[in-house]
Amino acid sequence: MSAINRNAQQIAAAVVSNKRVGQYHQLIVNIGDAANHCKPGNFVAINVGGDTSRMVLRRAFAISRVSANSISGGTMELIVAPYGQGSSWLCSQNEGAMLDVVVPLGTAFGIPTEPVQVLLVGGGYGSAPLFGLAEVLNARGCRVDMLLGASTASKIYAPMEGKRSVNSLRIYTEDGSMGQAGRVTDPIKALIDDMNIAVIYSCGPMAMLSAIDSLTRGTDVIHQCAVEESMACGIGICMTCVLPTMGSDGVISMLRSCIDGPVMDGETVLWDKVGKAL
Amino acid sequence: MSAINRNAQQIAAAVVSNKRVGQYHQLIVNIGDAANHCKPGNFVAINVGGDTSRMVLRRAFAISRVSANSISGGTMELIVAPYGQGSSWLCSQNEGAMLDVVVPLGTAFGIPTEPVQVLLVGGGYGSAPLFGLAEVLNARGCRVDMLLGASTASKIYAPMEGKRSVNSLRIYTEDGSMGQAGRVTDPIKALIDDMNIAVIYSCGPMAMLSAIDSLTRGTDVIHQCAVEESMACGIGICMTCVLPTMGSDGVISMLRSCIDGPVMDGETVLWDKVGKAL
Amino acid sequence: MSSVDLSTTLGNAWFPAPIFTASGCASSGRELSQFFELHSIGGVVTKSVMSKARHGRPTPRMAETPSGMLNSIGLQGPGIDAFLEKDIPFLLEKKARIIVSIAGETVEEYSTLARKLRGVSGISAIEVNISCPNVENRGLVFACDPEASRRVIDGVRRTIGGELPIIAKLSPDVTDLVHIAKGVVEAGADALALINTVLGMVINVETMRPQLANKTGGLSGPAIRPIAVRAIYQVHAALPKVPILGMGGVASGRDAFEMIIAGASGVSVGTASFGNPNAIPVIQNELRDLLAAKGFSSLREAIGYAHRIEVSDGE
Amino acid sequence: MSSVDLSTTLGNAWFPAPIFTASGCASSGRELSQFFELHSIGGVVTKSVMSKARHGRPTPRMAETPSGMLNSIGLQGPGIDAFLEKDIPFLLEKKARIIVSIAGETVEEYSTLARKLRGVSGISAIEVNISCPNVENRGLVFACDPEASRRVIDGVRRTIGGELPIIAKLSPDVTDLVHIAKGVVEAGADALALINTVLGMVINVETMRPQLANKTGGLSGPAIRPIAVRAIYQVHAALPKVPILGMGGVASGRDAFEMIIAGASGVSVGTASFGNPNAIPVIQNELRDLLAAKGFSSLREAIGYAHRIEVSDGE
Numbered sequence A, B: 001m002s003a004i005n006r007n008a009q010q011i012a013a014a015v016v017s018n019k020r021v022g023q024y025h026q027l028i029v030n031i032g033d034a035a036n037h038c039k040p041g042n043f044v045a046i047n048v049g050g051d052t053s054r055m056v057l058r059r060a061f062a063i064s065r066v067s068a069n070s071i072s073g074g075t076m077e078l079i080v081a082p083y084g085q086g087s088s089w090l091c092s093q094n095e096g097a098m099l100d101v102v103v104p105l106g107t108a109f110g111i112p113t114e115p116v117q118v119l120l121v122g123g124g125y126g127s128a129p130l131f132g133l134a135e136v137l138n139a140r141g142c143r144v145d146m147l148l149g150a151s152t153a154s155k156i157y158a159p160m161e162g163k164r165s166v167n168s169l170r171i172y173t174e175d176g177s178m179g180q181a182g183r184v185t186d187p188i189k190a191l192i193d194d195m196n197i198a199v200i201y202s203c204g205p206m207a208m209l210s211a212i213d214s215l216t217r218g219t220d221v222i223h224q225c226a227v228e229e230s231m232a233c234g235i236g237i238c239m240t241c242v243l244p245t246m247g248s249d250g251v252i253s254m255l256r257s258c259i260d261g262p263v264m265d266g267e268t269v270l271w272d273k274v275g276k277a278l
Numbered sequence C, D: 001m002s003s004v005d006l007s008t009t010l011g012n013a014w015f016p017a018p019i020f021t022a023s024g025c026a027s028s029g030r031e032l033s034q035f036f037e038l039h040s041i042g043g044v045v046t047k048s049v050m051s052k053a054r055h056g057r058p059t060p061r062m063a064e065t066p067s068g069m070l071n072s073i074g075l076q077g078p079g080i081d082a083f084l085e086k087d088i089p090f091l092l093e094k095k096a097r098i099i100v101s102i103a104g105e106t107v108e109e110y111s112t113l114a115r116k117l118r119g120v121s122g123i124s125a126i127e128v129n130i131s132c133p134n135v136e137n138r139g140l141v142f143a144c145d146p147e148a149s150r151r152v153i154d155g156v157r158r159t160i161g162g163e164l165p166i167i168a169k170l171s172p173d174v175t176d177l178v179h180i181a182k183g184v185v186e187a188g189a190d191a192l193a194l195i196n197t198v199l200g201m202v203i204n205v206e207t208m209r210p211q212l213a214n215k216t217g218g219l220s221g222p223a224i225r226p227i228a229v230r231a232i233y234q235v236h237a238a239l240p241k242v243p244i245l246g247m248g249g250v251a252s253g254r255d256a257f258e259m260i261i262a263g264a265s266g267v268s269v270g271t272a273s274f275g276n277p278n279a280i281p282v283i284q285n286e287l288r289d290l291l292a293a294k295g296f297s298s299l300r301e302a303i304g305y306a307h308r309i310e311v312s313d314g315e
């Protein structure tokens, strides 16, 4: 029995709602029973552009949250930034539109078996999967603190209901238009030193993940990060999405971030080798 | 001043309505003032597939009728068969959708200055431009008889209101599911012999036009036919849409059916050379 | 389900169905076996394997292009020994037919790989990917050099002996494809795989630098299908008895049918699987239906059917 | 409107703007002048003219493909005499800059055409379309044969004298484009036009025969843009001083910018005008805005900008 993407299915999924939230779109998509298999950290791959599209590749999106008990069947929530042609197309799909979705894909955040203290760090739409994760951690009895950052206020995604599962939430914007002015990574060092943080969960731009790694490397803090590399297939067959990593055995390999990720142990990633020849 | 497509404009045009009629879709499109320049026989070229389409070429459609006095501005009517990917896309566009249209293009049917007797022959969606033409001829005092043919009933396009401008209308279907069983060209010989027909106007498949030509060639009957060749540009710049013709001076040339047509004098076309090397 | 005989042959290898994965577009097979049964399709063409393990090229390794994509993976892989140890047993367990793709940097490396494969049972054919830079000749791609292409195939043929069919995979980036095809067939190829990717480049307008770390990459997907169909048609016209494994932009049963009537005996699907993990079985079913609708009772009757004009020209 | 200097040069010909029609994609110019002022763009590259009038190939002459199209027109045209009599005066009246494209079946025919053009005033440059079958050498396309390419350009250079810039238009269907480019530059070409269409085929699955009457045709449109960008980048890297007129699938200001930073001094737009009669002025405006947004004060600064890594590699 193959262990890779064991629960992945390709399904025709209806858009339940599409709402603008700041610079993002919050999409609720009906994925039926597949919702039961989605774990925080998993992502979906969606066809974009319709039947006569010139875009031949799927786009990957982190699953923000799933809700299995909705009337119409299980739903998932995506937070999409209308960036290029594929994401813009997705953001233009209204209620009732049918999407071709492969779900769930990739690794999930590891959940501690003990009720430890954890820190969640999100950059831009990277906060999306953290709220679903916070719920799970909260249910495990963990203390959950969250830091969110972005260049400007409209790029902060922090829904009201999401805040219920976190013990504290601090927001940083580079232009100071919301929360504190500065970077989301600025306070981490002090937090590690002052508090008894066991795990940092992070999701956001690669530069942010790498910066967090440089703070946790060599410490006892585990860094679980959700990486984002260009992906052609999302299911492990194209080898475009690789990241240089070193296993605990010292062996260096180019791991596929779609099946050995997106959630990876930050310490295994050779951050300074990303985009360089090995 | 250039005479080619003198009135052609590229406009963003809203779909006013889209109705299924048999196997066709009747589309009403708002083209504003451009409607004033459209003559029976002219066609439009429409972008298909939207912003991220893999279809790089426009599709040509005969203008069925225009109405200049609608509330929302001038409109045109198209009769579209959902055949391949482009026409199917067009048939899926609903009220309010915006189309990128170049209009009007090509030659128009020549209208006799005298109130003569004329025969209109349409095959399949080829009947579309004939109803607008019939109105004009009728207004000139011509006696207008019409023959429409198709393989089967659902491919006959013959709207109620269109029939007002014709003195008689006979329908032929190959499977006999509507009107008489047989081909629309079957009765033409007898009609030419029995009646005093000055002009035959035709629009439909090339085989039909060619068959009519073989009946009118050498007679006094003028044959004005609207041809349909594969067109890449519709505006005269690509040379893909050519038809072999012989002018009255005996000179053979490959004429562009998009700007020297679609309406051509049937007698000038070298029907048996179509698709052959000259 | 219509009853069309879909079986086909490439050299003396028989396959119950004509749709294959494309080399480098199905990884080890494990990843797709989550979506469909590997034994239900023609076979799995494995990613090109080299003698040693390789990390491949740095990222970014891909760029999407209109109706296509560029890739530059640089033949990342575990090397032949690990491949034989891990991937072949898995595919055999899944009852997949296996075509092993090999790649080398020298004529000698190809022969070495062939030697390792000689004794392995359960392999249907070897695909020789000669679109690799020849380190012994200024990095000139083997497939772009008629003489080097011949020597690679000749070396593999001698090593492997007469049994296992050799499929030479050619690059379209040449002035005279038929010339190269004739050369490798003379050197011992039983079949041809047409086409590998077309050399291309995308420049990122944000960074104003080539998007791929390797600058250039291979163009694949529907954008190149007309080039692939032309290549298959031309080579089939010149070498009507040499079976062709066609590929390049196939994304539907219609596309596979187009290649088959152009002259392909089988069709590999690469990029389409990235857009749709179920592409291969879907394409195979659509092809079956299309063959039936066109009145063919077997795939074989359809191979090269678009050439029939020339044939009747002689009457 | 942003104030970027859009002027450019190809050899000693100066143009106020960098976007041109592509040969064969603007007919005589009359047809497009209904949509925009011909003098507002870089210039009109006329359809390739031969010495005699030609009917061209039978229809169908086109097929749409994913993000592209195939064409096979067969150089239908009025012949050089009628062209000079009718088309040139019209373009001059419209104050368009004119690049005359010529095509021949023999080396001699190209020289004959050049002789006819020598005395004509108001022409900015000659584009020599060498993607034509050489009747003296088994129909082998000139552009695929380094020696024949050189001889054509050499003949035109000798005939035309030293004044009028010669732009040699090359085919991408070759193993070694840089080699061909170097040859024609040595033979006297002042600039290169890259790329002509890529040889392709579409089979009509209804008729089960090639869709085009001529079977094969030239692939153009966005599908081939990555091939064109690669060609421009490669040739600019090898011959940085030779100006390039880039083309192949340009449909937006972004695409034109991509070619310019790859090394093109000007950009021709072909297929995009079929989909949008206003494509050329739209692209030119988008390019101007993009150059401004990127901080370039002139087009010239941007030419070849994507190569700057190599330059600083030496530091």
Ligand SMILES: Cc1cc2nc3c(=O)[nH]c(=O)nc-3n(C[C@H](O)[C@H](O)[C@H](O)COP(=O)(O)OP(=O)(O)OC[C@H]3O[C@@H](n4cnc5c(N)ncnc54)[C@H](O)[C@@H]3O)c2cc1C
Residues within 6 Å of the ligand: A043, A057, A058, A059, A060, A061, A062, A063, A078, A079, A080, A081, A082, A083, A084, A085, A086, A087, A088, A125, A128, A227, A228, A229, A230, A231, A232, A262, C063, C064
């Ligand atoms: C695991 C994962 C999770 C993601 N989660 C989200 C999310 O929750 N919300 C969201 O808005 N976006 C997310 N993205 C990015 C998203 O997949 C798209 O890449 C992005 O929306 C841009 O696509 P486009 O079609 O708009 O742009 P284009 O420029 O048209 O994209 C062209 C190609 O480049 C790739 N690409 C472009 N930008 C990126 C990028 N930043 N990262 C990776 N590939 C890129 C695309 O996938 C595509 O193949 C995620 C990406 C990955 C890999």
Ligand SMILES: Cc1cc2nc3c(=O)[nH]c(=O)nc-3n(C[C@H](O)[C@H](O)[C@H](O)COP(=O)(O)OP(=O)(O)OC[C@H]3O[C@@H](n4cnc5c(N)ncnc54)[C@H](O)[C@@H]3O)c2cc1C
Residues within 6 Å of the ligand: B043, B057, B058, B059, B060, B061, B062, B063, B078, B079, B080, B081, B082, B083, B084, B085, B086, B087, B088, B125, B128, B227, B228, B229, B230, B231, B232, B262, D063, D064
């Ligand atoms: C002057 C003119 C008037 C027309 N009027 C009408 C009309 O009133 N109603 C209508 O339904 N259709 C009309 N057509 C045909 C229409 O333009 C489309 O070609 C047809 O709808 C098929 O396009 P597609 O995208 O669905 O098919 P596809 O197969 O995707 O088309 C691919 C390409 O082939 C060309 N093509 C395919 N079939 C034809 C055809 N029969 N004739 C010419 N080109 C073809 C297309 O234009 C396109 O470039 C007309 C064509 C011309 C030239």
Ligand SMILES: Cc1cc2nc3c(=O)[nH]c(=O)nc-3n(C[C@H](O)[C@H](O)[C@H](O)COP(=O)(O)O)c2cc1C
Residues within 6 Å of the ligand: A238, A239, C022, C023, C024, C025, C047, C048, C071, C073, C075, C101, C129, C169, C195, C196, C197, C218, C219, C220, C221, C222, C247, C248, C249, C250, C268, C269, C270, C271, C272
């Ligand atoms: C990501 C990727 C990796 C590839 N790797 C290989 C390879 O290792 N060996 C090989 O012979 N071809 C390789 N190819 C080429 C494909 O096998 C195929 O020839 C080409 O992609 C055209 O088919 P397609 O358009 O269906 O993808 C690769 C293609 C892609 C897109």
Ligand SMILES: Cc1cc2nc3c(=O)[nH]c(=O)nc-3n(C[C@H](O)[C@H](O)[C@H](O)COP(=O)(O)O)c2cc1C
Residues within 6 Å of the ligand: B238, B239, D022, D023, D024, D025, D047, D048, D071, D073, D075, D101, D129, D169, D195, D196, D197, D218, D219, D220, D221, D222, D247, D248, D249, D250, D268, D269, D270, D271, D272
């Ligand atoms: C219909 C058509 C006709 C063409 N005719 C010529 C020609 O006569 N001479 C020539 O040098 N190139 C000709 N070309 C090639 C174009 O000039 C151009 O090199 C090619 O189409 C790539 O650019 P595009 O993708 O912008 O069309 C033709 C292209 C098309 C599509």
Ligand code: FES
Residues within 6 Å of the ligand: A230, A231, A232, A233, A234, A235, A236, A237, A238, A239, A240, A241, A242, A256, A257, A258, A259
């Ligand atoms: S995206 Fe294809 S292997 Fe990861």
Ligand code: FES
Residues within 6 Å of the ligand: B230, B231, B232, B233, B234, B235, B236, B237, B238, B239, B240, B241, B242, B256, B257, B258, B259
């Ligand atoms: S369609 Fe382009 S010239 Fe007629």
